Amino acid sequence: MSRFVFWGLLTLIVLSPLPLGSNRPVPWSLLALCTGLLLVLWAVAATRTRMRGARAADRFFLPIALLFLAGLGWMVWQTLGPLPTNLQPEALRHGRDLLQAAPAAGIGLEGGAAWHVLMRLACYGGVFLLAWEYGRRRDRAQTVLVVVVVTGVGYALYGLIVQLSELGLVLWYPKTAYRESLTSTFVNRNSYATYAAIGLLCALALMFSQWRRGRDHRRAQMGELGPQAGREAWSVGMLAIAAGIMAAALVLTGSRGGFYSLAATLALCVVALAVARLLRGWQLLGLVLLGTVAAAGILLSVGGGLAGRLESNAASIESSRSALFRPTVEAIRQRPLTGYGAGSFQGVFEAVNTGELYREGYFIDKAHNTYLELALEAGLPAAASMILAVFAFVALCANALLRRKGVRFALAGLAVSLMVGIHALVDFSLQIPAVAVTYAAVLGVAAAQSLRRLSER
Numbered sequence: 001m002s003r004f005v006f007w008g009l010l011t012l013i014v015l016s017p018l019p020l021g022s023n024r025p026v027p028w029s030l031l032a033l034c035t036g037l038l039l040v041l042w043a044v045a046a047t048r049t050r051m052r053g054a055r056a057a058d059r060f061f062l063p064i065a066l067l068f069l070a071g072l073g074w075m076v077w078q079t080l081g082p083l084p085t086n087l088q089p090e091a092l093r094h095g096r097d098l099l100q101a102a103p104a105a106g107i108g109l110e111g112g113a114a115w116h117v118l119m120r121l122a123c124y125g126g127v128f129l130l131a132w133e134y135g136r137r138r139d140r141a142q143t144v145l146v147v148v149v150v151t152g153v154g155y156a157l158y159g160l161i162v163q164l165s166e167l168g169l170v171l172w173y174p175k176t177a178y179r180e181s182l183t184s185t186f187v188n189r190n191s192y193a194t195y196a197a198i199g200l201l202c203a204l205a206l207m208f209s210q211w212r213r214g215r216d217h218r219r220a221q222m223g224e225l226g227p228q229a230g231r232e233a234w235s236v237g238m239l240a241i242a243a244g245i246m247a248a249a250l251v252l253t254g255s256r257g258g259f260y261s262l263a264a265t266l267a268l269c270v271v272a273l274a275v276a277r278l279l280r281g282w283q284l285l286g287l288v289l290l291g292t293v294a295a296a297g298i299l300l301s302v303g304g305g306l307a308g309r310l311e312s313n314a315a316s317i318e319s320s321r322s323a324l325f326r327p328t329v330e331a332i333r334q335r336p337l338t339g340y341g342a343g344s345f346q347g348v349f350e351a352v353n354t355g356e357l358y359r360e361g362y363f364i365d366k367a368h369n370t371y372l373e374l375a376l377e378a379g380l381p382a383a384a385s386m387i388l389a390v391f392a393f394v395a396l397c398a399n400a401l402l403r404r405k406g407v408r409f410a411l412a413g414l415a416v417s418l419m420v421g422i423h424a425l426v427d428f429s430l431q432i433p434a435v436a437v438t439y440a441a442v443l444g445v446a447a448a449q450s451l452r453r454l455s456e457r
Contacts, residue, residue, distance in 0.1 A: 001045040008038045021186040022433035032123040064392045071386035078341040079114040113343025124436045131444025141445035152199020153242045156249035159184030182252035193258025194429035200246040201415040207239035209408030254305045261423035276402045327352045328372045339379030370424035393447040400450035413446025
């Protein structure tokens with residue numbers, strides 16, 4: 001049964017991007033249902049036998065999980081808990097009037113939207129738990145990273161075929177937005193850019209680890225080449241091709257946020273590798289030069305659209321998020337502790353917005369900053385507890401990397417977290433189920449391997 005649950009987790013990772021990034025009620029409901037079933041089966045299997053080291057993992061995991069559950073529990077109370085109408089903020093009452101929503105007992109603006117948000121958050125937590133449990137075995141953790149890379153290449157190739165053949169389709173649906181951009185099976189180019197970057201960074205982490213293994217092997221063999229060296233060179237070459245395909249797909253999205261976030265992530269990872277003394281001197285310089293040449297080659301080959309967008313200095317609502325952030329911050333100031341309820345952003349924003357965005361013809365249902373939107377809906381304390389829970393596992397990966405333990409997993413967990421965390425400052429990619437599920441799986445196995453390595457030491 002344990003093996004069945006693990007393969008079920010891999011199936012979720014592979015299929016979650018297929019139906020429009022699972023960013024529709026039916027796909028994300030099926031995703032949550034399957035995750036719940038896998039959790040039940042895992043619980044049954046865990047009562048019979050658990051992997052060695054489970055107690056050490058539990059001692060680390062449980063306090064952090066309680067942080068996440070505290071934030072999630074508060075959001076449930078927002079939806080169910082009683083709150084007199086006269087204590088509800090004026091912006092919230094105005095938002096209900098705009099939406100013609102019936103008064104509710106809790107803080108939340110719309111109960112249906114709240115339950116959808118809560119279901120998705122619980123789903124992501126469930127995927128992380130499964131990845132954490134099964135990721136303590138190195139072979140299974142490796143399998144998860146490989147599946148993420150292979151799946152990323154598959155969706156990138158599909159996107160490249162559709163884009164270069166000018167079919168103008170997302171699956172079998174005609175494209176109605178971003179017709180000039182590669183979006184693969186996603187609707188939004190920024191969301192796909194984040195997804196492609198996750199696979200790209202996992203490929204680079206595996207490639208770096210394989211290169212180090214080959215270097216150490218050659219040193220041990222006094223520079224002699226053998227069958228093992230050939231296999232390692234083949235692995236590095238295949239991973240480099242995979243990384244190149246996903247990088248080309250990312251560039252063809254034309255996502256400025258995705259490009260800048262990836263560039264910042266790669267720069268920070270190079271600094272981390274230097275601080276951890278995993279790269280020194282000529283090796284560090286060679287990596288920087290090789291990466292620069294590879295990036296320049298991809299940009300010159302397929303980056304015309306992205307270059308045009310990067311060079312554009314025209315101020316627009318899309319390029320500047322200030323018109324979105326100002327009303328959002330103002331709404332948070334009105335109710336910083338309790339928030340307005342899960343799924344309430346659109347109604348509250350309509351209440352506090354001056355109308356600038358609507359006059360420009362924009363439909364606003366996301367803050368384009370995951371942290372601000374979470375703070376508005378959950379309140380600052382609950383939002384901080386959930387963000388800190390994720391940060392604790394990212395810090396575990398960073399610590400393992402600095403100690404040079406389980407480098408491939410620690411590097412993948414840290415790099416992917418930096419990418420989605422930076423991009424979440426200017427967009428909502430992390431709120432797309434396929435992106436969140438893939439990220440949860442990568443961070444889960446990376447953190448589990450980082451803890452296992454530190455425990456062994």
